[in-house]
Amino acid sequence: MKAKGVIKLVGIVMVLAVLISCASAPSSSGKVQPSPQPTDSPMYYGTGTGSSQTAAMNSAKMAAVRKAVQDAVGAPTALAKKEQIESLFSDEENANSFVYNSSAEILDRGGSDGSFTVTLGVRINLETVTNLLRANDIYGNMVLPQGGEVTLLDQEPPAGIAKAEVEEGKAAEQQPAEAKAEAPSEKLDPEQAQIIKNIVDNLVYMVYFNEETEDDPFLAKTAVGMANKYLAQNGMDYVDMEQVERIKEDQMAAYEAETGKGVTVLQWIAGKLNADIYIEVSVDAQTETKKSRYYGSASVSLKNFDASTGAGRGTAFYQTVPPAMSTVSTDDALNNAVASATYKAMQEALKQAQNYTEKELRQGIKYQIVLQNTSDARAMRDFIKRMERKVQEIKRLSYSPSEAKYEVRFIGKISDLEDLVYDVSESVDGMEGVYLVYQRGNSITFDTGM
Numbered sequence: 001m002k003a004k005g006v007i008k009l010v011g012i013v014m015v016l017a018v019l020i021s022c023a024s025a026p027s028s029s030g031k032v033q034p035s036p037q038p039t040d041s042p043m044y045y046g047t048g049t050g051s052s053q054t055a056a057m058n059s060a061k062m063a064a065v066r067k068a069v070q071d072a073v074g075a076p077t078a079l080a081k082k083e084q085i086e087s088l089f090s091d092e093e094n095a096n097s098f099v100y101n102s103s104a105e106i107l108d109r110g111g112s113d114g115s116f117t118v119t120l121g122v123r124i125n126l127e128t129v130t131n132l133l134r135a136n137d138i139y140g141n142m143v144l145p146q147g148g149e150v151t152l153l154d155q156e157p158p159a160g161i162a163k164a165e166v167e168e169g170k171a172a173e174q175q176p177a178e179a180k181a182e183a184p185s186e187k188l189d190p191e192q193a194q195i196i197k198n199i200v201d202n203l204v205y206m207v208y209f210n211e212e213t214e215d216d217p218f219l220a221k222t223a224v225g226m227a228n229k230y231l232a233q234n235g236m237d238y239v240d241m242e243q244v245e246r247i248k249e250d251q252m253a254a255y256e257a258e259t260g261k262g263v264t265v266l267q268w269i270a271g272k273l274n275a276d277i278y279i280e281v282s283v284d285a286q287t288e289t290k291k292s293r294y295y296g297s298a299s300v301s302l303k304n305f306d307a308s309t310g311a312g313r314g315t316a317f318y319q320t321v322p323p324a325m326s327t328v329s330t331d332d333a334l335n336n337a338v339a340s341a342t343y344k345a346m347q348e349a350l351k352q353a354q355n356y357t358e359k360e361l362r363q364g365i366k367y368q369i370v371l372q373n374t375s376d377a378r379a380m381r382d383f384i385k386r387m388e389r390k391v392q393e394i395k396r397l398s399y400s401p402s403e404a405k406y407e408v409r410f411i412g413k414i415s416d417l418e419d420l421v422y423d424v425s426e427s428v429d430g431m432e433g434v435y436l437v438y439q440r441g442n443s444i445t446f447d448t449g450m
Contacts, residue, residue: 041100041123042152044068045107048092049117053109056118061095061104068124072150073133077140088132098129107158110344111317121157126150188362192411196361200354205231206239206275206307208266214283222335223281223300223342230346239273247272263310270307277353278307283338287330288323296333297323300341302349304356314352318345364392364409367417370445372437375401379430379450386424414444421446 044067048059066089070078078085089098103123110117130150133143142150188196207227209220224241231238247269255268270278282301287294297320304313324336374380380399384406387394393409410417418436425434425448433449 041103041126042068043103043121043123043154043157045119045121045155045158047117047119049115050092051115053111053116053118055092056109056111056116057104057106057120058092058095060118060120061099061122062089062092064120064122065089065095065098065124065129067155068126068152069129069133071152072126072130072141073138073143074141077138077143081138084136084138088136098125099123100125106321109319109321110348116317119158121155124152126152188411195411195413196358199361199365200358202237203276203354203357204237204239204274205350205353206244206266206270206273206278207231207281207302208241208244208269208278209281209283210266214281216283216285219283219285219298219334219338220281222338223283226339226342227279227281227302227346230343231350234350236350239270239275243273244269267305267307267310270305275307277313277357278305279303279349279353280305281342285334285338287334289330292327294326294328294330294333295323296326296330296335296337297321298334298337298341300338300345302342302345304349304353306357313356314349316345316347316349316352318342318348361411364411366442367408367410367414368397368443369394369406369408369417369421370443371404371406372445372447373402373450374399374404374448376430376450377401379428379448380404383424383428383431386427387420390420390424414439414442418444 044064046060046063046065046067048056048061048063050056050059066085069085069089073081073085100123103121105121106118107121108117108119130143133139134145134147139145142148142152207224209217209224211217214220221241228238228241248265251272252265255265259268266278266280280303282303283298285296285298287296289295299317299319302316304315305311306313318341320337320341324333324340326333326336371380377399384394384396387408391408391410393407395407397405397407399405408417410420412420418439421444422434425431430450431448434446435449437445437447439445
């Protein structure tokens with residue numbers, strides 16, 4: 001009786017053991033399949049552009065997805081099905097359905113004139129990607145008709161910011177033509193092209209901030225100092241910050257008397273200091289403290305203006321990603337962030353200023369010609385018709401028998417324009433005796449001798 005009880009107990013134990021082993025048995029693939037998690041998915045990197053930071057981020061995510069698709073299906077299939085794949089993964093507004101959005105890591109970002117660029121890393125949702133490929137009969141490499149697991153390794157990250165800058169350069173090539181320097185025009189002769197190049201290469205810059213809009217003048221001055229440092233290191237002429245502040249302190253009454261506040265203070269000062277381009281700095285900064293470490297992030301915007309007209313000459317933007325860190329103080333972290341963002345933004349700001357300036361100069365440098373004693377209207381009309389063949393553009397601003405004013409666009413120095421006036425007037429009856437009265441800046445005055 002005792003032996004039978006032992007045998008019965010052993011049988012119960014064996015049954016329990018079998019049940020436990022069945023409950024913990026692996027799947028048919030040989031291992032337990034956990035639910036997909038972002039950390040189990042491959043990290044891929046991409047660069048994108050857009051009219052907003054969000055659009056640029058979505059573009060960058062989709063660029064990363066397309067790289068993962070190529071690796072998943074293999075190069076031969078990616079090439080053979082290129083158009084179909086690009087069509088399937090072209091809707092950038094749908095980018096988040098193919099990635100784990102919470103895993104996105106921004107490596108670099110910036111922008112100018114409504115065009116933003118972002119470089120980021122993000123983990124790819126391979127299940128969604130491969131399901132879409134199979135649904136459209138796209139197979140190759142690890143994506144097979146019968147299904148199966150697709151596994152990809154993390155892509156190598158870009159080699160620091162330098163890599164991101166290269167990608168930004170590629171993206172810039174895709175920007176609208178007006179955001180890029182125009183190719184040399186066929187109608188410009190080598191001498192004219194050289195004149196324009198010399199002017200663009202020797203522009204004088206003035207950088208400062210708008211005191212009425214900046215909450216922290218100290219940080220703004222940090223940005224101005226770093227911008228001037230960039231100009232100095234690149235051998236460009238600029239107005240020192242102390243000169244700007246000296247004018248502001250000593251001549252504000254003159255500014256109000258001369259302009260009636262019809263132009264901005266910065267434009268007026270830029271004119272006083274003979275700057276060609278003035279750059280207005282705007283700074284937005286935040287701080288954070290974690291475990292005795294101080295972090296600062298800064299967004300710096302640089303707006304370019306023509307000093308003589310106040311017309312816009314492009315805008316550049318840069319934000320520090322990741323934030324600058326300091327073990328000293330929040331002020332130190334902020335200074336580092338502002339300096340870094342400004343230095344990065346200056347490269348794009350100057351490119352914008354030079355491109356816009358060159359584009360305008362290709363239409364001719366703007367001059368004003370004043371002719372005194374213009375009683376013979378027919379002779380003046382003949383003079384203008386002959387001038388039209390020699391300059392890029394000439395238009396009359398005003399006329400009376402005593403004086404006529406013209407705006408001229410001409411590629412050349414003002415001394416070249418003076419010589420041209422002499423040459424043309426000699427071929428017009430009654431104007432052979434034209435002589436120079438005076439010249440100031442880009443305005444030149446003659447007496448017709450009539």
